[in-house]
Amino acid sequence: MTTEGDFALAPVRDFLARLPPFQDLPGEDLEQAVTALLVSYHRRGERFEAASDEQGLRILRSGAVDIRDGDHELLDRLGEGESFDLDAGPDGATATVIEDCLLYLLPVGDWRELRNRHRDFDRFFSRQRDRRLRRAARYQPAANSLLRKLHTVMSTDLVTVAAQDPVQVVAQRMAARRVSSALVCTDQRLLGIVTDRDLRTRVVARGQPSTTPVTQIMSPAPLTIGPTASLFDATLMMTRHGLHHLPVVDDERLLGIVTTSDLMLAREDDPVYLVQHISRQPDVASIRARVMAVPALMASWIEAGMRAPQVGHILTAISDAVTRRLIALAEAELGPAPAPWCWLAFGSQARGEQLPGADQDNGIVIDDSLAAGDEVWFQALASRVSDGLDSCGYPYCKGAVMATTDQWRQPLAVWRDTVRRWCATPTRMR
Template identity: 45%
Template structure:
C-alpha cells in the first residue's frame, strides 16, 4: 500500500467507528476517499446543499449550525459531518464552517452506504442522530414569540416576606394575624424554625367554623401538616401543575436546607399568565350544570394552542390537558352524586389509558371504569348505572367522545366489585388472548379519580404482584410492542397510511406515541412497578438496569418530540376550525420536523429491537 494511503488507513483504524471495520474493508476504504482542505472561517456545507459524501475531520475542527444560527455541535479530529444529508433527501439543513484550517477526508455516498452494512458503523451513526434528536427536543421548546412566561422560576415570584405562626397559638390568634397582615395563609414553624405545616383561610372555614370548634383550638390541630413544597429554582409551571393536580392554592417555597422562603399562590400564577389553565380548572369547580361545564371545556384547545407556542414541553402540556380532564370528570361525578344521593356502598371512579398516564391529547375519547366495594349487591346496581350514564353523557357534551370499544363505566361489564376485577385481571394474565392484550393496553394503565381511591390502589397492588410471573402474558405483550413499528421505511422515508379516510397521513398516535408507551408498559409490568406514566416507567427501568441508561434517555427524547408534533398538529387543526385528530399529513411538516421525526422513529425502532432480544418471546408458539 502506498505510504499516503497507509497513513489514511492508520487514521481510520484509530477512530470510531471505522476502527471496528473488518480488515479487508478497512484496507479498501482509503482508495475510495478524497481529501479536501478548508481555510479557517470558510463554509464547508450550507443548509441548502445536497450532501454526496461523509466528511471526516482529519485535522482541525468544524462547527455545525442550524438554520437559525444556533450551534448544534463542534466536531474535532476523528468526528464526521454530513450523515443527515446522506440518509435523507436534500436539503441538508445545517451550515458547516471551519473553526481553524481544516483537512477533511471525504467518503463518497456509495462507500458510506456500504459501511452501514456493518453493525458497529450503523450503530455509531444512529447514536450520533440520537444526540441530534436531544438537541432538537430543546429547540422545539423555544417560544415562537421569544417569551418564556411559564418558565419563570418561583424565586422570581416570592417576595421573601414570611408570615408565620407557632403551632401552639390558637385559631383566633391565627385569624387575627391573617387579618392584620392581609394574607390568606400562615406558615407554621416548629421550634427550630422549620416548616411544620400551613394554615389557610379555607382551613379556618372548613375545619374550625364548619366543625364548630372553639376559638381556643390550637393551630396544630387544624393545620395541614408537612405540606407540599417547592424549591426556589422550580419553574412556575411546575407550581401550576402541582396546584392543578392536588387542588391546592398555596405552595410554600423552601431553600436548599428546607427553610421556608415564601409562598406561591394561585393568584400569583394568575398574574403571571392570564391564559393559565388554572383559570379553567377553577371555572370547572364553579359549574353547577353540564351545559356550564361544556362551555368551560370548549376553552381548552385555545389554551393548548397557546402553550405549544410557549417554552413548554409536550409532557407538561399533556399534564395540563389531563388535569383539566380530571377536573371535568370529578365535577360530573359530584353533580351526579348531588342528584342521586349518597352512594349505597363505597366505590372508586377510575380513568384508564392515556388519561391515567397523564398523557392526554386533544380529542381523546373516554376510557373509564368503576371499582365497587365487595359489599355491593344487585340492589345497588341501578344507582351505579345511573351514575355512570350521567357522567358518560356529560363527558360527551364536554367534548370527550364515547370509546369506540365501549370501555366506559356506562357498560355493566366495566362496573365490577374489587374481587370481580381481580378475577378479570387473573384471566387476562393466565390466558393471554387478543382480548387480554386489548385489556392490557387500557386497564393496566389505571388511576383513581373520584370516590374511595384505596379500592383502586389495592387492586393495582394485587395485580402488579402477579404480572412479573405471568411469563406467557409478558411474551405476548412484548410481541405486540415490537410489532407495532413506527412509520419509517427501509430507506428512512416516512410511511403513510395507504388506504382509508386517513390515506397519505401519518398515524402519529398509534404508530408514533403508541410503541413507546407499549415498550414502557412491558418494562413496568415485567417488574411489577407501580409507575403509570410512560416517562416514569422508562426512567425507573433505566435506574433499575433493565434498560441501558443512554438508550432510555434517547427514547424519552423521541417520545417528547413525537408527542410535541402530535400536540402541535392538534392545536393547528382546532385553530383551522377542524376537529383535533392524530393523523399528520407530511406536507404540513417542515424539513426540521420531518428530519427529527425520522430520528425519533429510528430510536423507537432500535428500542423495539433491544426489547425483542431481551424478553421471553419464546413462550409464543
C-alpha cells in the first residue's frame, strides 16, 4: 500500500483496530497487518474468483459484496468491516461487487502468519468458513417453478440474422423454423430484435419492399436480462414493459431468449399473477382486496421452498405494483402533472427487502421548473397515494418520512442541498 508516512496509515489502523478479530491482536501484530495491506477500488459488477484473483483476505472499507456458490445462490452479503477469502470455499464461490467498493487486501502469507500465531484469530475465520459451507450445503432448489434460473428454461435454438439481411430472408428463416422472432446480431452481440408483429406492422402494413434491410424495421437495443435471473424476474420485466420476447444476455453476449409461452401462469397463487392484477384494479378498495390475500399466499410460497430473500423480493414487487397503481389512479383524477416529477421509495422497499407489516417510507422529487402555486397538485398526489397505501396495509410512517411531509416533497435543487447537508453533517438519524 502506497502511503505518505505514518499519518496516512493512522485512519487505516484505527479502522482495523475496531474490527473483530483484529481488535484483539497485540499492537505489533496489528501494525504488521496494517503495513501489509494493499488498497484497491472496484466498480459495481466486478467479480472475484479464487482461481484467477490474488489470494488473501479482502476487507471491505466501504461498499457491498455478494458471495455466491457455484450454482450462483447467495451465501452471504457483506458490508463495511466484513471480509472474505474465496480460497476458503465453497468450491466455485465468487464475490460480486454490488456497490462500489474500497477494499483492503491482506496478502495470504501475512494472513496465514497471523492465524498461525493467534488461536482465537484463526478460529474466527474458521467459523466464518464453516458458516458459509453450511449455507451452501443446506440449499435445495425451490419447488416454485417461477424461481428457476432462466438459463435452465431459455431457448437457445435461436434464429439470428445479420444487419444487412433483407426482411424477406428474415421472414423466410422465421417461417422455416416456426418461431415468432429473429435476433439481429454481429459477433454474438445483440443489435436488435424482429418479431412477427414487426413484419406485419412495419413491412406488410406499410407496403415496404421485401428488400428492405432488417435494421430499418427491427426494434433496436431491446431490453435484456441475465441468465441467472429467475422466471419471476423475467415475468415482471415483460409485464411492466409489455414484452413478448426477452433476450438473455451475459456480458453483452447473446445466450438465448425467453418468450411469454415460457412464462404461462398455471395457478392464481403465483406472485406474478397478483402483480399483474394489482396493476389493473379500478380503485383503492379493489387493490386492498388483492393485497389482503398476500399473507395466505406467502405461506404457500414458503411451503413451496422459497427462501427469505426471495420472499422479500416478491413482497417488494407487490408493494411497488400497489404504489404504481395508486399513482396512476391519482393522476387520472388530478389530471396531468404541472412539472416532471419522480416518486421515491426509501427503506426496506428501496432495498428490495420488504416484509409483512412494513410501513411506508417515500418522497417526491419535482423538477426545478415548478411554478408558484403548482405545489398543490403534488400535495394532493402525495395524500392520495399515502392514504391508499395505508388502506392497503402499508401504514403511515411514524417518523413522517412520507411524500405528504414538506421535507420529503421538494424540487430537485432542494433535494441536492439536503443530500449535501446530510453528507457534510451526519447524525444518528441519517
